[in-house]
Amino acid sequence: MTLCTSIYGFEHFKRNSFEQFCINYANEKLQQEFNAHVFKLEQEEYLREEIQWKFIDFADNKPCIDLIEGKLGVLSLLDEESRLPAGTDASFLQKLTTQLDKPDNKRVFKKPRFGNSAFTIAHYALDVTYEAEGFLEKNRDTVPDEHLALLASTKNPFLKEVLDAALASVRPSDAPPASPAASDSGSQSSRRSSLIPDPGRVALVTSGAGQVGTTGAAGAGKRTGVGKKPTLGSIFKASLINLMDTLSTTNVHYIRCIKPNELKRAWEFNPQQVLGQLRACGVLETIRISCAGYPSRWTYEEFAERYYMLTKSAIWVTTIKQNKIRELCLAILNATIKDEDKYQSGLTKIFFRAGMLALLEGQRSDRLNELVTIVQKNMRRKMAVKKYQELRSATIRIQTWWRGRLAQKFVNGVRKEATAIRLQKAIRRFLRRKEFLDTRNAVVRIQSRTFIAGAEGLFGAHPFPL
């Protein structure tokens, strides 16, 4: 079964009266339930995981609830005073002070420093000072029998129907024992009974129905329990207890709604107001309870996955390969948390004291930073080397090319020179040879002329002139 509860907040006004008292009493009860619920869940988990744990002390608001609803508590004193014809708010306050202003109640009940018209109750959220004025009247809040009889005699058929319906909605078991007549009138509702507990049916008419019942009977001359009419406080208490009974039969889930600002504006956040609400609805207290035990927990798998890097890779590589997650986790814990009281290993989860997760997270981020630095270092080195090598090979290529060019130039020069020399040599040779031949020819010609002339003289003229 599921029941969604939305608890309305604590009330603390400039002047606090019976209404605030009732509302804050309801809040105390719901807070107690909430605390117990949160606490129970915690303990169940500890038990299930079979970890060693000691009972954790948390700020129980039981003393405050006892002060309000206990045997000699505020409500019963109020009822007692309300039933006295001569009771007044002042005498009620007097009674409160004499009965409750004791060392035992020192922490929950206080007398204000000034004046004697008020009393202070230390609620779980904050101390609230209630003005006693009006408490009695508001608590009595009962319709006189004569008026009830008058209403019952109405000639308005619809009012009659309404009164009857209100009567019918009260179940016999819910009716106060002081008014036996009510049980008869309530029996009509039995057809409504089902498998679902329905204690809420008492609500407002408990008193009314009882009274109309008794007055009905009174008409027949029987009058019972006049002095024992339920008061508003007792109705409220009964209704609250019924609500608690319903709550206890269900799986409770809590959603806390926080009003971020008074003006209903979007994106506006008033820190004081929000903090006040968180405190008033007990969220801060719940966190405190949670912190007193083992507030953080990880399953072994999750823990190993997040923190494996806190051990040496030699350990985690092998343990993960062999699927020994538990060993890995213990190795991580040994390496990180020195104080063994700070954690507990359950069956499937590891439980941590407050602050341990922050410690682990710190170490994890340190470790990761360190590792990232190493990766960065290597990467940077690799990049630098690569860049250097590219530069170097490019340089060499340029040099090679340039040197080639130079060599080609040189060789060309050499070749041209050699060619030029060869040409010069040939030309020079030719010129010299020509000169020589010319000279020789000339010589020969001269010589031959001389010879011819001689021979001509001897042999006649030359047949072919030179």
Add this chain to the structure above:
Amino acid sequence: MSRCSFRFPRVAQHLVTQILFDGKTEIVGARIRTYLLERSRLVYQPETERNYHIFYQLCAGAPLKERKDLGLDTDINKFFFLKQGGPSSTPIPNVDDAEEFRLTQQALSTVGISVEKQWAVFKLLASLLHLGNMQITQSRNDALLDDNEPSMLLATRFLGVTASEFKKWTVKKQIVTRSEKIITSLNGSQATVVRDSVAKFVYACLFEWLVAIVNESLAGENGEAASKAEMFIGVLECVAVYAFHWSTY
């Protein structure tokens, strides 16, 4: 102080809606229950807050004839039970009470309340407003209420009770002992408390009646759903009033 809580007819501080399921997780019906019902609002509203919306809707939305018959007025300042929240409490910006009244009537028809019966409801509501306007005065230590006090006559007429009896038991009280009955006078504020307690009682009964009708309509024939139901999801709706006016004394 939160005004968003006024968006819906604020009839109860705690309403529990249960959605009922049978064994096969089929929804078979729903049921509303009331816890810790707030009633004091009927007779007293803090600054900036309204009484239950239905009263304002009724005053704004009732047709002329009915308004006259029920002794209502569009000026809510004529009713002590409606004006205590001060001028900032009503009207609510962007909310048309007359239109809301129309929607409320529609809703009441939907859950199976005939128009005739609706006006019977409104008549009772009007009687409560007149109760609030009853002039109780005090001379010396005794509460005084005129026999022909017009508001009282209207209220008692609508409630169908005898005005003289009503007057008597508003300003006097009877203590019954084993042997005799002693009748004493109340003072003005005590008589007002009696008046208020009657008004609250009638209102609470009326509310309970309405819840029963709604449950009837949600639970199917003869409450069949409730007997079939094996599981339920409950939504406990409490009006969140986080008011921290830090006191300085």
